[in-house]
Amino acid sequence: MHYPSTLTQIPRDLVSLSDYERYAKRHLSGAIYDYISGGGADEVTLKRNRKILDQYFIQPRVLQDVTKGTTATRLLGESFRHPILLAPVAFQKIAHPDGELATAAAASLLEAGMVVSTLASESIENIAQTLKSPKWFQLYFQQSKAFTLELIKRAEAAGYTALIVTVDAPLHGIRNRAQRAGFQLPKGIEAVNLRDRPPLPEAILDPNESIVFQGMMTEAPTWNEIEWLIKNTQLPIILKGVLHPADALRAKDMGVSGIVVSNHGGRVLDCVPTAIEMLPVIRSHAGDDFLLLMDGAIERGTDVFKAIALGADAVMVGRPQIYALAVAGSLGVAHMLRIIREELEVTMALAGTSNVSDIRQAILWQGGFQRL
Amino acid sequence: MHYPSTLTQIPRDLVSLSDYERYAKRHLSGAIYDYISGGGADEVTLKRNRKILDQYFIQPRVLQDVTKGTTATRLLGESFRHPILLAPVAFQKIAHPDGELATAAAASLLEAGMVVSTLASESIENIAQTLKSPKWFQLYFQQSKAFTLELIKRAEAAGYTALIVTVDAPLHGIRNRAQRAGFQLPKGIEAVNLRDRPPLPEAILDPNESIVFQGMMTEAPTWNEIEWLIKNTQLPIILKGVLHPADALRAKDMGVSGIVVSNHGGRVLDCVPTAIEMLPVIRSHAGDDFLLLMDGAIERGTDVFKAIALGADAVMVGRPQIYALAVAGSLGVAHMLRIIREELEVTMALAGTSNVSDIRQAILWQGGFQRL
Amino acid sequence: MHYPSTLTQIPRDLVSLSDYERYAKRHLSGAIYDYISGGGADEVTLKRNRKILDQYFIQPRVLQDVTKGTTATRLLGESFRHPILLAPVAFQKIAHPDGELATAAAASLLEAGMVVSTLASESIENIAQTLKSPKWFQLYFQQSKAFTLELIKRAEAAGYTALIVTVDAPLHGIRNRAQRAGFQLPKGIEAVNLRDRPPLPEAILDPNESIVFQGMMTEAPTWNEIEWLIKNTQLPIILKGVLHPADALRAKDMGVSGIVVSNHGGRVLDCVPTAIEMLPVIRSHAGDDFLLLMDGAIERGTDVFKAIALGADAVMVGRPQIYALAVAGSLGVAHMLRIIREELEVTMALAGTSNVSDIRQAILWQGGFQRL
Amino acid sequence: MHYPSTLTQIPRDLVSLSDYERYAKRHLSGAIYDYISGGGADEVTLKRNRKILDQYFIQPRVLQDVTKGTTATRLLGESFRHPILLAPVAFQKIAHPDGELATAAAASLLEAGMVVSTLASESIENIAQTLKSPKWFQLYFQQSKAFTLELIKRAEAAGYTALIVTVDAPLHGIRNRAQRAGFQLPKGIEAVNLRDRPPLPEAILDPNESIVFQGMMTEAPTWNEIEWLIKNTQLPIILKGVLHPADALRAKDMGVSGIVVSNHGGRVLDCVPTAIEMLPVIRSHAGDDFLLLMDGAIERGTDVFKAIALGADAVMVGRPQIYALAVAGSLGVAHMLRIIREELEVTMALAGTSNVSDIRQAILWQGGFQRL
Numbered sequence A, B, C, D: 001m002h003y004p005s006t007l008t009q010i011p012r013d014l015v016s017l018s019d020y021e022r023y024a025k026r027h028l029s030g031a032i033y034d035y036i037s038g039g040g041a042d043e044v045t046l047k048r049n050r051k052i053l054d055q056y057f058i059q060p061r062v063l064q065d066v067t068k069g070t071t072a073t074r075l076l077g078e079s080f081r082h083p084i085l086l087a088p089v090a091f092q093k094i095a096h097p098d099g100e101l102a103t104a105a106a107a108s109l110l111e112a113g114m115v116v117s118t119l120a121s122e123s124i125e126n127i128a129q130t131l132k133s134p135k136w137f138q139l140y141f142q143q144s145k146a147f148t149l150e151l152i153k154r155a156e157a158a159g160y161t162a163l164i165v166t167v168d169a170p171l172h173g174i175r176n177r178a179q180r181a182g183f184q185l186p187k188g189i190e191a192v193n194l195r196d197r198p199p200l201p202e203a204i205l206d207p208n209e210s211i212v213f214q215g216m217m218t219e220a221p222t223w224n225e226i227e228w229l230i231k232n233t234q235l236p237i238i239l240k241g242v243l244h245p246a247d248a249l250r251a252k253d254m255g256v257s258g259i260v261v262s263n264h265g266g267r268v269l270d271c272v273p274t275a276i277e278m279l280p281v282i283r284s285h286a287g288d289d290f291l292l293l294m295d296g297a298i299e300r301g302t303d304v305f306k307a308i309a310l311g312a313d314a315v316m317v318g319r320p321q322i323y324a325l326a327v328a329g330s331l332g333v334a335h336m337l338r339i340i341r342e343e344l345e346v347t348m349a350l351a352g353t354s355n356v357s358d359i360r361q362a363i364l365w366q367g368g369f370q371r372l
């Protein structure tokens, strides 16, 4: 069995999300740790995701009355206790035998929205049953439209209330760290929701053709597939992995309900801009009402605050959930969520902001110290 | 007993304030050292406090006559031998059995103003008796107004001449370093001046309420309390921990006598701007006559010079006093003060400035080398 | 014999060009490794070549149809499968006994253009016979014009289709790293194509003269020699090592067909600008049609993409070919070329660009995050 | 005896000025090494002196005819073979028993101007006799004007042709590194030229007075002393240690012949600007004809080139001469001078500049890559 033992109580020195990363190294095999924590190529983007967040500074305010303060917010008409969602993370059983069910239990406890991956290692129906907080389904387009539709119908039936379509990973990133570590999905873990997927047609390339352009990219969705999707579901659609204002506008015009400004945690193409830097640009193009989520290196309440101040409606947390899961199962994920939620409250209080819209008006300063 | 031995003479290689930090590691237990030296969360602000100071450069002037030079200055009508005060630092007995009394003796010797904390581990009356140089009292608002008033009256009676009201720490920072080290106040050390404080009412939160907003922040002072305070004391009032020009202006308009531009040594909210960066912004809003103190990472005569050139009337020194106290008691604090005062004189001489107002006119250059 | 053993199959953790550098350390003697990897003086430029590339960010686009995508391009009327050429690298037998022939075989397999150095350790005729992809000849002017002409005629006869004249190395750089390591060309390796070169006249300097100005630089070509060259060959001429727009314009006006924007891999003069920074400046002066190649620290598909987006028509790869050669001979070079070509395709696909001209229009962002 | 053995031939891996620093660590005792290499306080300025130089980039030019190239230049009417002088460095016998005489012999061989310190450990007459290249005398004002005049008259008589008056060190810097190492001048080494200096009057300070302002600074020269000096010598006067344009202008207006833009190698006041950054500012105020020397971290031919391109007429080299002296005596200093001179020639050749005035017109680029 590949699981090292899991903690059943939280040690004293586990007080922040980065502590979970530190602990996770001991609770995961090297190759699995490298797969989870790693990014594309030289990890320039992965490192910048974190580094750039530390170059924004929050303007505190003193002596404000915040006793009516709340983190509650609404996204696409649904109520959320706080603006911190669990990002879709595939194959959670690689971190813990209870996988997505443990995560869903923790999310329910901490009233966090959870986005369930197409590549979950547990059936999306089982997860939905455990999950009491808002549940959204992350869709990877399948080559067969019929099968894609089947997935959507299952998600609708199971009570998922939004579809997040991931559009920034039509092919695997060049994940050199995971490759060097020889990462392979452990035996017995699989994308259970794709079991009935029809087999792919065999691709034969001629010598002038490219395995990328004429191979993998022939299965990738285009804007046409998004149009088709809008016609084929009642659920609101969110595109995940948009970094260009023009792409955001096109999505909005087409009837998409929102986007996740994201570089997929630096896991696909290296050397792309960070979501936090693109956020204000995209917000200023997309207008105040278009839903903007953001993810990438969110680890602190101050990070959540900064992302919202720069234009996000809410953020998603990726790797920390899987580290916490590996370290202490459902307990870990719940504790992790509590830490970051409380950090956000402390930040709001000290910045004199009583709610999410106040944060949107808050002042940040940047490294070079221009006012934003 | 938790005190390692204290030096009774100064070793040859202890020649700067940072040397005291180096030595202090050997004279303090790990957890206490982490509590003192640490900051909030990832210590982004703590590190920037120091780093940014090193990115300002002082323009030297040659061949000036400075034989009439002096560091003497007046703050709120009181005479100070030099513009370097001891910042309020709680529980000084964690560093040395003589605690605040040793510090006060050293301050007297070096003619340094001292700000005594509400959380002193010695009675404010005893400290006042030892302290021959200017004495100010740092006030933390207590939930009971009556008890707050009692503290103020004691301070007035003991001869303190100003009240510094700390407004940037209505709740504990998220001090992960101290938490990880398992810091606890050693037995026998306590906030002796708060012994008679009435017990806090029990707080019961309903599930939708937040321990931050509806819990801790209900005890935090607001601008109303500052108005109340102005009416209830004759002492001049200084707000400590202001970083926003609008807050500075509001304080000034209300009748507050000055502010300390400070981020509390990076100990409360992480990722806030540094005092040194906000100083010129605040000075330009607050006008030339409003008292501005500054603290945060002041360790060198050149730091003092820079802070004044950027708009401060005087600076305060926090951690170095407690390091010096741990290393060599009263002797250490006195030596530490002498070092930084002489460094300031040398800096003034080489910059061709004869007094504090000359420094205010001095030219600084910044990293990227724009003239300020 | 100075060759450590060569790999005959590619290990699992050799998945990027920088991995070849890592492996090459084990397959090369220390002094040879230092000679190859090292640069001039303090290697400020060498390090910046790499560092600056990581400060440009590629704007991805989503949901584009790239199924017609191709890397194919035309340079000086000739077809290239992809815009990645092998830069001229002298004395390839120092890395592998098969030297330039192994490289040529790999280039043929991966359909990469190869530029053969005047200082090849194999005859240019033999190399030309092996090489099935585009072949260009890199010319170092010889002091004897007659002998220079002889080289050109041989290159023409052997089927080389362009002359790259290197103009940035009229004298050896100050290669301190190689000097400190005591690098010497191993016995038996020589510039075989220069065997018949007439002996140099003996130089006698008077005490006021300089070994640089009145010594070595008397053999260096000037613009006059370029004019002479244009008259004496039918082949298109490309100047390698141009970094100043005025020099580029002068070359263009004179009838030169293109330039390589390059600092010779940081191997000659230290502290010069990087090619990637000068590229857009030179492109904007030289106009859209003038051929611009670029080299220096190209290691990733994203690097190729960036260089083209900043104005290059194609790039050249220097050190990685020699590392790959040392590690696994012809197999290594072929594998190395396949990696970078596929990385380029992945980058193009994720940036929504279908061909080289699309890349030229692509958006990059810079460190400080101004749009270029 | 405190001298470790000296090399009598130059090892293969000693090929740059920084190599001399590396070797010098083995040829000097720790405290002496710390005294020489160290700077003021936290060495912020010392480190920046070096770092900032690496942030300027030289624009190379190709295919220029530089066969008439020369480094020769004229300063104050005197001919110099090259624009690299030996900065005044006190007490050279701490590095080598032959002290200043060895340095003077090397300077003669390499035709380098040498500035002899008031604090030389050898008589200025003996040094003058050995020194065949341009000789200037560095003057520290003495408290007694009569004795100062005596020094000047001796310098005139011995054939020194200019006076460099150091004005940036009226008091010792706060040299914490040397203090921590417990540096003391070794027995037997002294400022032999000051042996006849009249004893200083005893200073008695009252408690309100400062040891800096009312103590040491009472001995410091002011502009009045410079006026007096101009009247009392025929030699041209250069002020060393000027960093402010207004001070440069005042000097020029008063009849001073030039200045050394310098921060004394970061040895006096820490946190002052670098000479290289102030150079262009001062040049633009002082006009094209006023003599500007520059020193601080000059170690490479490219550094010399940059300083001249930014406005200097010539540069001075401080620490490297003393490292070279320690490593290999006169041979070392001569070798060190040859290295940097040849590096300058190589740089000039590759930048297409034939003489010092060409360098003054050369183009530099800066880190952030604005054209200067």
Ligand SMILES: Cc1cc2nc3c(=O)[nH]c(=O)nc-3n(C[C@H](O)[C@H](O)[C@H](O)COP(=O)(O)O)c2cc1C
Pocket: A035, A036, A037, A049, A087, A088, A089, A090, A117, A118, A119, A138, A166, A240, A262, A263, A264, A265, A266, A267, A295, A296, A297, A298, A316, A317, A318, A319, A320, A322
């Ligand atoms: C191990 C792992 C698996 C992931 N699986 C998916 C997935 O199945 N679908 C998806 O859209 N994103 C997936 N992501 C990306 C995350 O949703 C998210 O965008 C990214 O992790 C955010 O960055 P962070 O990890 O720095 O918080 C995955 C990320 C990780 C680390």
Ligand SMILES: Cc1cc2nc3c(=O)[nH]c(=O)nc-3n(C[C@H](O)[C@H](O)[C@H](O)COP(=O)(O)O)c2cc1C
Pocket: B035, B036, B037, B049, B087, B088, B089, B090, B117, B118, B119, B138, B166, B240, B262, B263, B264, B265, B266, B267, B295, B296, B297, B298, B316, B317, B318, B319, B320, B322
């Ligand atoms: C151990 C410690 C205790 C402190 N206690 C108090 C306090 O009781 N009241 C207060 O206003 N500030 C307190 N401070 C903050 C200091 O007054 C001051 O703002 C800060 O230390 C300045 O930064 P510096 O330590 O970098 O000089 C404390 C700081 C430290 C390090």
Ligand SMILES: Cc1cc2nc3c(=O)[nH]c(=O)nc-3n(C[C@H](O)[C@H](O)[C@H](O)COP(=O)(O)O)c2cc1C
Pocket: C035, C036, C037, C049, C087, C088, C089, C090, C117, C118, C119, C138, C166, C240, C262, C263, C264, C265, C266, C267, C295, C296, C297, C298, C316, C317, C318, C319, C320, C322
């Ligand atoms: C070992 C070695 C030998 C080289 N020989 C030559 C040469 O003979 N002619 C030439 O024009 N450039 C030569 N170069 C420079 C390369 O053509 C190219 O400009 C440089 O290596 C590009 O940088 P990169 O190595 O970072 O890719 C050589 C470079 C190296 C590393």
Ligand SMILES: Cc1cc2nc3c(=O)[nH]c(=O)nc-3n(C[C@H](O)[C@H](O)[C@H](O)COP(=O)(O)O)c2cc1C
Pocket: D035, D036, D037, D049, D087, D088, D089, D090, D117, D118, D119, D138, D166, D240, D262, D263, D264, D265, D266, D267, D295, D296, D297, D298, D316, D317, D318, D319, D320, D322
């Ligand atoms: C050991 C030492 C002794 C020095 N003595 C003198 C001196 O006697 N007079 C003086 O004007 N400058 C003196 N200097 C400063 C140098 O002249 C020069 O300004 C400085 O060293 C230049 O920086 P560099 O060492 O980085 O080249 C001394 C410097 C050093 C390192």
